[in-house]
Structure formats: structure tokens, C-alpha cells
Amino acid sequence: METGIAELSPFDLTGTVHHDGHGGVADELATISGFLTWAPPGTAEDLRDDVIDVRRAVRALFAYATGREDSRTDPGLSREEALALLNHYAGRERVTVRLDWPDPGTPPLLRLTGTADLPARLARSAAEFLSGPLRERLRACPAPRCVRYFVQDHGRQTYCKTSCANRARAARHYARNR
Ligand SMILES: [Zn+2]
Numbered sequence: 001m002e003t004g005i006a007e008l009s010p011f012d013l014t015g016t017v018h019h020d021g022h023g024g025v026a027d028e029l030a031t032i033s034g035f036l037t038w039a040p041p042g043t044a045e046d047l048r049d050d051v052i053d054v055r056r057a058v059r060a061l062f063a064y065a066t067g068r069e070d071s072r073t074d075p076g077l078s079r080e081e082a083l084a085l086l087n088h089y090a091g092r093e094r095v096t097v098r099l100d101w102p103d104p105g106t107p108p109l110l111r112l113t114g115t116a117d118l119p120a121r122l123a124r125s126a127a128e129f130l131s132g133p134l135r136e137r138l139r140a141c142p143a144p145r146c147v148r149y150f151v152q153d154h155g156r157q158t159y160c161k162t163s164c165a166n167r168a169r170a171a172r173h174y175a176r177n178r
Contacts, residue, residue: 008040008118010126011149013055014062019145029055043118050089050119057085058126062149065130068140090123092116143168 016038020026029035035048060082063069077085093116101108116124129135137152143164150160159165 008122008125010058010062010122010129011151013051013122013126014059014149016055017059017147019147023145025147039118047118050117051122053085054089054119054122054126057082057089057123059149061086061126061130062138063140065135065138066140066149086123086126089119090127092120093124144171 016028017025018028027034028038029048029052032045032048035051036043036045039047039051056077060077061079064079064082093114095112095114098111098113099108100111129138134151139150139152139157139160141148141150141160141164143159144167146160146164146167148160148164150157159168
């Protein structure tokens with residue numbers, strides 16, 4: 001589909017909330033300037049609330065898919081509410097179907113063109129991810145204080161990043177030596 005803008009992964013969105021390094025949670029979309037820094041160039045600032053809505057829906061569905069209970073970042077959306085919210089934004093995408101057949105000697109060409117704002121594209125990318133084969137490798141990082149989701153690689157990756165693995169190892173060491 002030609003939407004003219006690079007696709008965004010749902011992890012670009014869910015990763016906008018993360019451990020702040022001091023025991024709390026940082027939100028890159030908490031301010032307009034943070035949102036505009038994160039969003040693709042030219043994004044209207046009034047889409048911020050909608051993008052945050054999509055993030056709530058996606059994080060709730062990721063929590064559901066992984067069994068994580070994360071009341072710090074994703075309070076109070078049931079699976080049904082999260083699906084309704086995601087589908088509300090996914091439904092903003094408009095697709096035009098066009099069949100071209102310029103030369104009888106060649107096969108006809110199907111052209112799909114679409115228009116979608118940022119929340120709609122994020123909602124679609126999350127819907128595609130959740131309905132695709134990578135969902136089975138979706139993991140919630142179990143490191144202390146981490147709120148990230150990631151796709152497990154083909155090894156036995158447990159944590160989203162090396163820094164999380166190190167923090168978890170330090171926490172285990174600390175617990176053992178108390
Ligand atoms: Zn992590």
C-alpha cells in the first residue's frame with residue numbers, strides 16, 4: 001500500500017514509555033515537544049492524544065498477550081476495551097482500489113493507495129503484528145522496573161536489552177547476599 005510514509009513498528013510506540021533509570025517510568029510523549037521529536041516529520045501536534053490512546057490500547061493488548069500485569073503504565077483497559085480503541089483508530093485508514101490495464105498483451109495491474117494519519121498507521125501495524133506469526137515470540141521484559149516489550153530472537157533471549165540482563169543479574173546477586 002502506498003501511504004507515502006515509512007512504516008512504524010508497534011515497538012516504536014510501546015517503547016515510548018520506559019524505565020527512567022531512577023525507579024520510575026519516563027514517557028517520551030508526555031509533552032508536545034517530546035511527541036514532535038518522536039513522531040515522523042510533519043506530524044500535527046494535535047494527534048498526540050490520539051497516539052497516546054493507541055499506545056494504551058497496544059500496551060493493554062501486549063500485556064494480555066504476554067500475561068504481564070503492569071498497572072504502572074497501563075491502567076484499566078480490558079481486552080475488549082483495548083480492541084475497540086485500537087479498531088477505532090485503525091478504521092480511520094482509507095484505501096482506494098484501482099485496476100489498471102493499459103495494454104491487452106500484459107496482465108492488469110491492481111493498485112492500492114491509502115491515506116492514513118499517524119494513529120491509524122500505528123493501529124494497523126499493531127493489528128498486523130498481533131495477528132501475525134511474531135506474536136508468539138512477544139515477550140514482556142522481566143527485569144526489575146523495565147516496562148518494555150520485545151520480540152524474542154531465535155536464541156533464548158530473556159531480557160529486552162543487555163542493560164536489563166545486567167540489572168536483573170545484579171538484583172539476583174543482591175538478593176542472594178543479603
Ligand atoms: Zn528490559
